[in-house]
Amino acid sequence: MPPLNYFVVESPDEVGRNAYERVAGDVLQDLDLIKVIDRLHIYVDPKVPIFVAVGLLRHMPRAIRVADFANVNRGEKEIVLDIGDETYLAPLLQKLWVIYGKENVDQPDRFTVVLPAGVAGDEDLDRLVVADPSETLYKDVIYALQYIAPEGFKVRRQYIREGKFYYVASEDTLPTDIVETAVVPLFEKMEVTL
Amino acid sequence: MTTLVPVTYKGGVYRHDEIMDLIDDLGGYIVQKHVMAQDVVLQSFVPRDDIELIRRIAKPLAGEVVEAPLVGTEIAVVSPSLEIHHLPHIACDIAEYLRRSGAKTNMVGLARGFGKRIANLNDEERDVINEHDLAVYALGNFEECIRQKFPAIRREINVPIVVTGAPDRETLMRAIDPPVEGYVGGIGRIMHRFKRPEELGKLDELVDEVSRVLDARRDALAKDPLSVFPPRLMAIIEEQIHEVSMLTHPTPVTAQMEGLRVKLPYDSYADDVRLLEVAEGVALGDIADVTPSRMRNYILIRIKPFSETRILV
Numbered sequence: 001m002p003p004l005n006y007f008v009v010e011s012p013d014e015v016g017r018n019a020y021e022r023v024a025g026d027v028l029q030d031l032d033l034i035k036v037i038d039r040l041h042i043y044v045d046p047k048v049p050i051f052v053a054v055g056l057l058r059h060m061p062r063a064i065r066v067a068d069f070a071n072v073n074r075g076e077k078e079i080v081l082d083i084g085d086e087t088y089l090a091p092l093l094q095k096l097w098v099i100y101g102k103e104n105v106d107q108p109d110r111f112t113v114v115l116p117a118g119v120a121g122d123e124d125l126d127r128l129v130v131a132d133p134s135e136t137l138y139k140d141v142i143y144a145l146q147y148i149a150p151e152g153f154k155v156r157r158q159y160i161r162e163g164k165f166y167y168v169a170s171e172d173t174l175p176t177d178i179v180e181t182a183v184v185p186l187f188e189k190m191e192v193t194l
Numbered sequence: 195m196t197t198l199v200p201v202t203y204k205g206g207v208y209r210h211d212e213i214m215d216l217i218d219d220l221g222g223y224i225v226q227k228h229v230m231a232q233d234v235v236l237q238s239f240v241p242r243d244d245i246e247l248i249r250r251i252a253k254p255l256a257g258e259v260v261e262a263p264l265v266g267t268e269i270a271v272v273s274p275s276l277e278i279h280h281l282p283h284i285a286c287d288i289a290e291y292l293r294r295s296g297a298k299t300n301m302v303g304l305a306r307g308f309g310k311r312i313a314n315l316n317d318e319e320r321d322v323i324n325e326h327d328l329a330v331y332a333l334g335n336f337e338e339c340i341r342q343k344f345p346a347i348r349r350e351i352n353v354p355i356v357v358t359g360a361p362d363r364e365t366l367m368r369a370i371d372p373p374v375e376g377y378v379g380g381i382g383r384i385m386h387r388f389k390r391p392e393e394l395g396k397l398d399e400l401v402d403e404v405s406r407v408l409d410a411r412r413d414a415l416a417k418d419p420l421s422v423f424p425p426r427l428m429a430i431i432e433e434q435i436h437e438v439s440m441l442t443h444p445t446p447v448t449a450q451m452e453g454l455r456v457k458l459p460y461d462s463y464a465d466d467v468r469l470l471e472v473a474e475g476v477a478l479g480d481i482a483d484v485t486p487s488r489m490r491n492y493i494l495i496r497i498k499p500f501s502e503t504r505i506l507v
Contacts, residue, residue, distance in 0.1 A: 013336050013338065019360045019382045019384075046338040049311075151274075152313070
């Protein structure tokens with residue numbers, strides 16, 4: 001099983017518990033999330049029916065800024081962005097088009113973007129946020145939990161913020177106090193407060 | 195009367211036609227022929243006494259003959275859902291393994307089979323499953339769910355059923371009421387391919403369970419035999435309706451235990467099939483029901499028993 005710091009699957013049905021431990025292990029491994037998730041506690045009871053997963057993320061990747069992959073060279077007439085890594089070039093261009101207008105953003109070759117100095121003022125171009133990988137990470141984690149949960153449990157509530165996440169799913173309507181009654185106690189077992 | 199036993203012949207493409215001719219000459223039938231690159235697999239029925247002869251002739255060709263209990267059967271592997279986020283599906287591994295034992299398997303993914311309270315079976319799924327010789331239901335991990343949902347997804351299914359699920363065999367037997375014909379425990383929802391020895395062992399157990407159930411059906415059939423042996427009828431259809439040879443399906447005519455599925459459009463060919471002369475003065479329509487299949491626009495032939503027709507071809 002994965003090197004999570006804490007990994008518990010609870011269920012009144014022992015056979016189901018073992019099966020879900022393997023299902024969760026397989027899914028986290030397949031989606032390459034073992035390094036991302038620090039602790040995970042799953043509770044599943046088909047009689048209620050309820051599936052609860054709570055956990056902590058190891059660390060969130062920080063936002064990618066222009067300075068992370070490009071050099072900003074300010075000249076008299078123009079600002080030249082010298083791109084080091086193309087990975088985030090497309091979102092960068094999108095951002096620049098929105099801010100400065102498409103006609104002002106020139107890209108003479110793959111690794112160079114030129115802006116007229118007059119249009120781009122003194123604002124801190126280096127610090128411009130281009131992409132936030134944590135956004136897709138959130139989606140990946142929630143997708144993994146959706147993947148692990150029994151398929152018939154279509155009614156769900158999910159949360160992921162500041163390194164903590166939970167996912168509650170059921171076949172029936174979820175009661176309004178489900179977070180207090182089902183999620184908080186599991187966080188307490190991990191000695192974490194939501 | 196010679197007894198025909200189901201066997202699989204595996205060998206190379208080179209001179210495999212000699213084996214096909216031999217089986218034909220011995221009075222056997224080839225139900226399915228697979229050519230995969232350099233290899234040939236023949237699913238066939240051959241007289242029991244002649245297996246050794248075929249082995250001997252196949253030896254220089256490096257061919258082998260193994261008994262395959264499921265040849266000539268069509269099995270539905272029913273999964274409550276074939277949704278993408280459950281891949282890889284255990285139903286695929288089950289279907290593939292049954293195929294290796296000679297069965298023709300079809301996967302049936304239910305449209306709304308997931309969930310325990312909300313699971314159900316629609317009329318098309320029900321009819322399609324009922325067109326098979328046997329249905330294998332690949333169920334999930336929780337006893338409680340199996341207990342609740344299974345009555346809904348077996349409603350009006352009248353073919354023998356073998357159930358698989360994560361709980362052990364005894365628990366499955368307890369959970370399922372009224373009982374079904376076979377149970378295999380320890381195969382639940384698994385998110386990886388079957389690869390460990392104990393998992394492969396479970397598949398062998400499943401094949402044994404399926405053959406046991408089908409053998410019981412064969413014994414019952416032997417007491418009141420069909421008017422014609424399905425592979426024999428298959429050979430006659432393939433010989434006389436030449437359009438069959440132009441079909442691109444892997445099995446243009448699929449043999450079942452009590453009938454055949456002919457993959458020709460019902461509307462244009464049903465009458466030709468009914469009028470087909472099976473033997474001197476006997477039309478196919480006299481000894482079998484020719485009905486439209488719920489699977490696409492195929493023709494389903496159900497052979498009537500001897501007691502009903504008083505004809506044995």
